[in-house]
Amino acid sequence: MVRTPCCSKEGLNKGAWTAHEDQILRDYINIHGEGKWRTIPKDAGLKRCGKSCRLRWLNYLKPDIKRGNISQDEEDLIIRLHKLLGNRWSLIAGRLPGRTDNEVKNYWNTTLKKKLRGDQPAESKQSNTEKKKKKKSNKSTNNNNNKTPPLSTKSQLEAKTETPHKLKAEATTNGRVADSKVHQVGFKCNDNGVPIFKSREVVYPMEYSCGELLLSDFSDSDFWKICQNNCTEDNDHIHRTSTTTTTGPGGGGATNTRIPLAQPVLFSEDLFRDWIRDDHTFRNQSI
């Protein structure tokens, strides 16, 4: 199958967006809403491909986009989410209100990667970045070229300070919103924050999601390893039916056959939230 190009490249602008182009796109989307990216350039009279419009809108023009430096809280969250999810930037960004996947990805590649490798970013380099931003900002506001200057979007916009991210896990199961009680029966924590499974109540495997995070996302995470390390034969979760297959709901008898923990089970939303955010006991749990 031959994939058609997203748009004809001929006669289209490439590279940095100008303020004029931004205004056109912003106006159009304010009136008509998002979506139908392929038709937007034509309808709005932009010499850009739909993809480019989408990217520009989602990364820079959307009104709820947060500008300014990544806070320490956000950085911690990115690190932990990356440990959990890997390079799934859109999922990570989804947990950072106002941050885009592109921004998170860039921040990771340019800053956090080095930091975690042990290279401390030099102070001079940080100030370098700030200087750059300032200069960019000045340039874009003072540019007198007859061509509309490309925007230095980030530097142009005021950095808004917002309260640190509060994770809201909107749990769903199989696409429907889950009752929070359902999460609670998954497992609970002991005094050390260690999960205790009670999955006898959960007799069927299923793909479980917490927000957009599917349980399979956790398979290589420390969260999951912690769960595994802390399950003993005394825990209910390892006793499940021998006749239950891993594919269908409902399960089978009750013959207490041990099942591997790689099987999907319900988990506590609270526990997950703690793991993602502030629970130092959990964070420091040895794996």
Added chain:
DNA sequence: AATTCTAGCAACCGCGGAGCG
């Protein structure tokens, strides 16, 4: 002062999945 190096970030590209007829 000029040149080269380096870092940061915006934008592009290609692929895969979802949805629809």
Added chain:
DNA sequence: CCGCTCCGCGGTTGCTAGAAT
């Protein structure tokens, strides 16, 4: 079920500007 279009994602590229030489 198949073919097709569109959207969204993640990797990569290229430009810009400060630092270093």
